[in-house]
Amino acid sequence: MLTESSRRTRPGRRGGAVLPRLVGQDLEVQLAGGETRTYVNLDMAASTPAMEAVADAVIEFLPWYSSVHRGAGFASQVSTRAYEAARSAVAAFAGARSSDAVIFVRNTTEAINLLTHCVVLRPGHAVLSTIVEHHANMLPWRRLARVELLDAPQSPEQLLSDLRRALEDRHRPIGIVAITGASNVTGEVFPVAEIGRLAHEHGALLALDAAQLAPHRSIDMVEMGIDFLALSGHKMYAPFGGGVLIGPSAVLGDAEPMLAGGGAVTYVTTDDVQWAPIPDRHEAGSPNVVGAIALGAACTVLGRTGMNHIGAHEKRLLAYLDGQIDDLPNLHRLRLWDGPDVDRLGVSTFTVDGMHHALVASVLSAEYAIGVRHGCFCAHPYITHLLGVSIADAHTIRERLRRGEHQEIPGAIRASFGIGTSVEHIDRLVAALREITTRGPHLEYVEDPHTGDYLPAGDQRRLPVFEFLPPLEAMATPSGCGQF
Ligand SMILES: Cc1ncc(COP(=O)(O)O)c(C=O)c1O
Structure with a gap:
């Protein structure tokens, strides 16, 4: 101690x-x-800079960059193999099962949206989660099923006992426990392996939002009982637009694609379509090959470190x-x-x-x-709780925003x-x-x-000039709202 x-x-x-x-x-x-x-970058929970090794890997790969999967040229063949090697690197980093599919997406938000699109819960079954979650691991689930949100636990032990109580309630069966590996607001690491064990003991699956956990702690899907895992490359020192959803091929492979289009099919007629097996069926359109290579490289470098x-x-x-x-x-x-x-x-x-x-x-x-x-930090319910905003005040904030009135969010x-x-x-x-x-x-x-x-007042900071971009707008120009 x-x-x-x-x-x-x-x-x-x-x-x-x-x-x-x-x-x-x-x-x-x-x-x-x-x-x-x-510069002191203390905003890494939002996005991390690239690792030099990841940037080097991208530069090394770029001469070979070509279409993946469908090209006959040598560079296409190399690109395809590099893309698939990146998939294997991510699978190894996450300790995925050989029966899991690794699907490249843009980020954790897309991964969880895809997951909620693919999963079918048994009638009457709910999703169990907590108010601590990032909106990305909260809003998509609401579209799938009833979501039971546990209050913010005061200790890891309380989290486990609250989860157990909810999972034992036979009148309100739980199909999936959807939880974060670590809070993006306050940083506590959740007892993932224990949560996985609890979920499985009660016949539920564990979906882990690993956006925060993956860059900082080792993950082993098998040992930790993680059925589905989502993560983002831009939080793992690979800011090139890649992320993944990992989960059992049997579950993800049965679902209709969320995005329909080329690459996701084996055959199309004028009135029908045969969807491709996974992972292709969930990667319609030309994939972000460079993002995948960067993410694969980041996983390798983090693993080696x-x-x-x-x-x-x-x-x-x-x-x-x-x-x-x-x-x-x-x-x-x-x-x-x-x-x-x-x-x-x-x-x-x-x-x-x-x-x-x-x-x-x-x-x-x-x-x-x-x-x-x-x-x-995209966690309104949790911040509301942490700052002690009353239910009445939260209601007022929501109503004022709904009416389009100016309203500050704490x-x-x-x-x-x-x-x-x-x-x-x-x-x-x-x-x-x-x-x-x-x-x-x-x-x-x-x-x-x-x-x-x-x-x-009197800000003298000059913005950098990028050779291939129009001049950046002045600092005083609205650039988006930092509140959310
Ligand atoms: C815990 C957690 N989940 C999900 C997300 C969403 O990640 P992305 O914006 O990469 O989709 C974030 C982003 O901050 C996060 O911290």
Whole structure:
């Protein structure tokens, strides 16, 4: 167990293991005042930069890039084999069964939508989940069946006992337990193997949203009893648009394709179609071959590095961050459960008294070159719970939004990290937060009414020029809403 003093001890630079380097690890960005600083990317739970090895793998492959599956040319043959090799690399990384299909999709959202499209539940059977889920693992299930949402558990033990109670209720049978491997908001790692065992003991299947877990902990579908698994390449240091759904061929192979089109068929007549076997039937259209190669390469590099080394590096940094952040005045860390034995990803989410979450995030960027995320992290029910928003207030928010009225959604600030994050990055975050929570911003900020973002007055940051793109729009231009 970490003592108070060991929690504050500055860990070594990389804790021993050599971790892969990331593209842009030494990126220099400007502050609002015009000076430059090395960028501190603490938004890795949203998207990770590419690993250099993944970018190299893509460059190595590109000369061979050609149509897959249907081309007779040599480059097509190579591309097809590389695409299928990437599928095998992802299967090995996830510990998939030989009877599982690995279907390439864009991301976890698409994977779970495809899964809910494919699965057929027995009449009267429901999906069991929790309010902690990301919207991607919540909304698609609602289209399939009744979803029973457990409240946020106060400990892993409570989660297991709540799941057991729900699974034992014979009057409300459960067909699938749909759960995340780790919270994208507060980082707690869920006891997946125990959940898998419980689900199977009660005749249910386990669908795991591994978007957050996969880049940080090892996964073994067989050992952990995971029937279906979804993950995204852009959170695994392979931001080239690839993701996968993995699950039993017997289940996925029976379903009609979600996307109809070329490549998903064996034969088409004027009034009928013979769908292809999986995986092709669920990969209609020309696939994202480069995304698949990048994801396969990322799985190989992560596997070679050792997820235990990656996890250990991140846990050291988290203990170091936790030991300091809790002492900052006016800052409140949000958590699902806590304690010395709790396994958490490199995620720290908090609010600051008297300061809007968007303002804190903007100050971190404009004055300290630190990139974090703020808002609700696509987990409205969970954030509502964490921030203690009453049911009546949540109802009012929903009604005002439904009427198209301006309505702020309560939110928080999230710092999240992974490979490439260093002790120096944590030091810079803590130092910046100490100043912000004690002295406030140095600059003046104006709220952008379109986005709810805060813009520093007199912002001197110049946007980069990309040779093959039109000039980027100025920073003050609305770029989307950070709240969601
Ligand atoms: C736990 C979790 N599930 C699902 C998703 C959705 O992933 P994607 O946007 O890649 O579809 C995210 C994204 O943040 C996530 O954190």
